[in-house]
Amino acid sequence: MSKTQTTCAVYSCNTSKAEAEKKAASALSHAELKAEIRRLAKEKNAVIMAHYYVNGEVQDIADFIGDSLALAQQAAKTDADIIVLCGVHFMGETAAILCPDKKVLVPDPAATCSLAESCPADEFAAFVAAHPGHTVVSYVNTTAATKAVTDVVVTSSNARQIVESLPEDAPIIFGPDQNLGAYINSLTGRNMILWNGACHVHARFSVEKILALKAEHPDAKILVHPECKGPVVKLADKVGSTAALLKFAIADEAKEFIVATESGILHEMQKSAPEKTFIPAPPDDSTCACNECEYMKMVTLEKLYRCLRDEQPIVTVPADIAAKAIKPIERMLSISKQLGL
Ligand code: SF4
Numbered sequence: 001m002s003k004t005q006t007t008c009a010v011y012s013c014n015t016s017k018a019e020a021e022k023k024a025a026s027a028l029s030h031a032e033l034k035a036e037i038r039r040l041a042k043e044k045n046a047v048i049m050a051h052y053y054v055n056g057e058v059q060d061i062a063d064f065i066g067d068s069l070a071l072a073q074q075a076a077k078t079d080a081d082i083i084v085l086c087g088v089h090f091m092g093e094t095a096a097i098l099c100p101d102k103k104v105l106v107p108d109p110a111a112t113c114s115l116a117e118s119c120p121a122d123e124f125a126a127f128v129a130a131h132p133g134h135t136v137v138s139y140v141n142t143t144a145a146t147k148a149v150t151d152v153v154v155t156s157s158n159a160r161q162i163v164e165s166l167p168e169d170a171p172i173i174f175g176p177d178q179n180l181g182a183y184i185n186s187l188t189g190r191n192m193i194l195w196n197g198a199c200h201v202h203a204r205f206s207v208e209k210i211l212a213l214k215a216e217h218p219d220a221k222i223l224v225h226p227e228c229k230g231p232v233v234k235l236a237d238k239v240g241s242t243a244a245l246l247k248f249a250i251a252d253e254a255k256e257f258i259v260a261t262e263s264g265i266l267h268e269m270q271k272s273a274p275e276k277t278f279i280p281a282p283p284d285d286s287t288c289a290c291n292e293c294e295y296m297k298m299v300t301l302e303k304l305y306r307c308l309r310d311e312q313p314i315v316t317v318p319a320d321i322a323a324k325a326i327k328p329i330e331r332m333l334s335i336s337k338q339l340g341l
Contacts, residue, residue, distance in 0.1 A: 033301050034061055040308040046082035046105075048304070049074055049095075052242045053296040054086050056267035058304060062086060065268065067243040068094075068140045069155040069336065075099055076333060084308060085315070086299045088113045092315035093144045097322045097329060104315045107303035111295040113141055115227070118197035119176030121145030127173070131193060134171045137163060138328065141199070142176060144317045148324035153332040156226055156241035158341045159184050163192070165335055179203065183226040183233055201293045202227035205260045206284030210235055213258050213279060220279060221254040225261035232260055249273060263290035264297075 028036065038061065041048055049071050050062035059065050064074050068091065075083055075095035082103045085092040090113055092106040119138075124146050128136050138150035139159070147153060154162045163184050166172065172190060174181035176197030185192055205228050214220060214235075223245045224236035233239055238248045242265050249257050250273050259266060260281040269278045280290035307313070317325070 033305050037061055037305050037308060044082055045080050046084055046308060047078050047080035048084045048086065051087035051091065052268055053262040053264035053293055054299045055297060057301055058086050058299055059267055067157060067241050069157040070243060073333065086304060088295050090116045090141060090143055093317050094329060096315045096317050097144060097326050103311060105307050105311060106313060106315055107307045108298045109313045111298040113295055115141040115177055115197055115199040116143050119146050119195055124175060125149045131173055134173045135166055136173045138175050139177050139180060144321050144325045147328055148321045150328040153328045156180060157243055158336050160187050161339050162335050163188050163190060177227055179229055180226045182230060199227045201262050201291055203229060204283040204285055205232045205281050205291060207231050209282045209284060210258060210260060217256050217279060220256035220258045221252060222258045223249060228260055262293045
């Protein structure tokens with residue numbers, strides 16, 4: 001048998017095995033899948049963390065749900081042996097950098113992020129090199145390699161406060177989200193140089209469609225994530241991170257809210273305030289009523305089950321990149337702690 005045939009035979013064997021295992025997972029009922037996930041998590045001392053944007057059924061089975069800041073804070077302090085990060089790849093990388101002694105798993109390694117992808121590390125490093133003397137502030141939605149050329153990481157929960165903590169005359173580069181960067185510039189009066197990146201989900205909200213919804217629901221308050229474009233942000237009654245929008249929706253006296261961020265957050269909003277009505281703001285380019293991140297929605301119960309069962313795929317970050325990337329992440333966690341965030 002030729003080498004090629006051997007490889008093909010092995011591939012075909014592995015493929016059949018993978019398909020059989022996939023079928024086995026699909027053969028489990030929903031209830032059995034959930035029970036198996038919890039059993040495996042307990043048996044393996046694994047903690048399941050989920051971002052607010054993943055499917056509701058994955059959020060419901062997680063030990064912890066949160067936004068990017070909260071997930072990083074939880075990862076930094078967990079005593080679990082395994083962290084399963086139900087979110088997109090950069091979130092798994094952040095956990096792996098913070099917890100080099102733990103096994104970090106992601107249910108689907110193909111779940112990336114258009115914002116992180118809009119800032120290739122080599123191009124960003126050249127941009128940084130072209131602006132000597134600038135403090136480099138990077139949004140957490142970046143690859144580990146981009147974080148490695150960053151001075152301090154921020155999330156939408158702490159970006160304003162961290163930028164304000166820098167000396168007033170400090171020249172700053174902010175990447176990769178130009179919409180968030182422009183919003184922080186408007187709040188702080190800084191004149192940060194912005195990388196030209198964006199999240200395809202938040203960038204496609206439509207002013208016209210939100211105004212049409214507002215006409216139908218005149219008492220609804222409009223909640224907007226700062227990754228949205230400026231004209232959408234201007235419509236907001238509240239601008240904030242997913243965690244901040246959730247907190248506002250729970251505490252505010254309004255009964256209806258139009259929500260302009262990824263629609264996964266509506267699951268937790270509705271659970272936390274069942275008496276209120278949450279209306280997803282639609283994107284401008286489709287007939288769909290809500291705006292979903294297809295990467296976040298790649299994380300399913302079946303994939304979570306297989307990932308825990310097989311302890312694969314593991315997220316790894318090359319040691320030289322991790323050694324550089326951990327500094328701006330720890331700086332963010334330290335400033336956030338000082339500020340009580
Ligand atoms: S919603 Fe946007 S920023 Fe968030 S993971 Fe998806 S592509 Fe990335």
